[in-house]
Amino acid sequence: MQVLPLVDRFGRVATDLRVSLTDRCNLRCSYCMPPEGLDWMPNEDQLTDDEVVRLIGVAVTRLGVREVRFTGGEPLVRRGLVDIVRQTHAIDPGVELSLTTNALGLARTAEALAEAGLDRVNVSLDSVREDTFTTITRRDRLHDVIDGLAAADAAGLGPVKVNAVLLRGINDDQAPELLRWCLDRGYQLRFIEQMPLDAQHGWSRSTMVTAEETLERLEAAFTLAPAKEPRGSAPAELFTVDGGPATVGVIASVSRPFCGDCDRVRLTADGQVRNCLFARTESDLRSPLRAGATDADLAERWLAAVRPKAPGHGIDDPTFLQPDRPMSAIGG
Template sequence: MLVDTFGRTATDLRVSLTDRCNLRCTYCMPPEGLDWLPKPELLTDDEVARLVRLGVERLGITEVRYTGGEPLLRRGIADIVRRTAALEPRPQVSLTTNGIGLERLAGPLADAGLDRVNVSLDSLDRAVFKRLAHRDRLPDVLAGLAAARAAGLVPVKVNAVLMRGINEREAVPLLRFCLDNGYQLRFIEQMPLDAQHGWTRDGMLTADEILAMLGAEFALEPDGPAERGSAPAETFLVDGGPARVGVIGSVTRPFCGACDRVRLTADGQVRNCLFATEESNLRDAMRAGATDDELAERWRAAVRSKRAGHGIDDPSFLQPARPMSAIGG
């Protein structure tokens, strides 16, 4: 098992398939984009499959989520999903995407064994969407959401990041849209993971502020116990249920104490936290001929060094050198 020195066990593996993206969301990267990782540095499909198999069969991983960048840009994604779903014991297989290309791929991914999908959507206003993402692709994202629902990738979850002075007024419209379409909405506090290092606490809409805006229009009541365990979202019944909305207060309401996640970057580095400053290189060891036993021990050692929390509120906090697009969500 992947156990750290605080007794937390990592069972949720986030695998980045690429650092590339076809949007340029303000909270992630600059409008001109970034220098992408050279292709030889990226894990091949077979290397991804081997490390995921190792995680599931030997290290106790029960959920595998594919991320990016934008994972739908990975040509072999359907086959990677198929190989993952065929593992024993079978993990839950999910995907986080911006939705562009999902209209075409939702069916093939469902057929390959994908269980569910999270789609990022920060605005229903086409002009605001373009301002945020620097691309005029809102219709493609909406079509992708509908295709995911039609393909049975339910519950279809929508992730939204609100930024002060940009899209903060979209909280209520986004929730109404999701309620009308049967999607599950989760608001996520903006985190200091942008490549420009321009994040400020003042520019971030907090969980309390988001709940206050929603509470002015909807009756919200906590769904379940106050202690949410390793679940990142605090969920609330909307107008008595059964519809729910979630708020992920990664900054102001961190869930580090029960975190069960570990990450594998597109170039084969183990990261035990989004904000980790150290990585463990499985790619080079694998390419040098390391056995499964040796790779498993490297992975265990990486997780053992996990810190108690992300430390954003600590005066000594340093934003990681890699931006979100190169880490994987």
């Protein structure tokens, strides 16, 4: 079978597929959604487990995808998650499988996920202070996240990565504390600039904590130096901490975009292809899938969806409009 790479008009090739399994989440992070939550996607609109696996199979066997990351919402609330991982691993055991999660419930599922073929996890954690964590997530569940991280590490889902967003006036003074906490446990920390993907559309560049500010706060407590290994298409700029080997990453999606090296494509929980987090258009795979389309036809539709990808996310453009879908409905 001929593999046709997912290449766009600028020559970028997508080999990293982000698969959202649900738009539902059991936290209510202030930079993502309102306290009352959102109107969740109807179950009949959501891809079934078999449909998810089939589309991943098309991406891997026909379109050259080599990494699959399961996202949400919160993917751990998807009941069929372990079986989806197992079936995806069976398609091609050489494809890297990862999970982006808030880690609630990970303590119960980490071992099963590892046995099913999951390689590693990225856990969202913005503070290790109970009061700050509760303020940001609107849930008193820090202990569950900490237990989930430990379970993932014990199950061999490493390197365990932690993703943190700094919010001005809330946790922006805690960057060194969070890094020290991760270093002590062997977790790899990545700070991510807050992006305009909140359901409330309340994001403001003027209040966003920039990557530069984050590095200044870290350098007040640690000696940082640019890591020697090439960054490639990875979103994080890596810095060695106090001479290494430990590193910390900064993902400057807004202030230092890396769109020119992007190798990612996204599949939403209702079967829509998005060629960028900030895309204003989507391409429907669910309808043809359910209408009996062949794998070859689905691959052609996917190729057509990626081809017109914009050169960048356009946040700095005066005409920029935030996507209609919030992050929880797109998947990271």
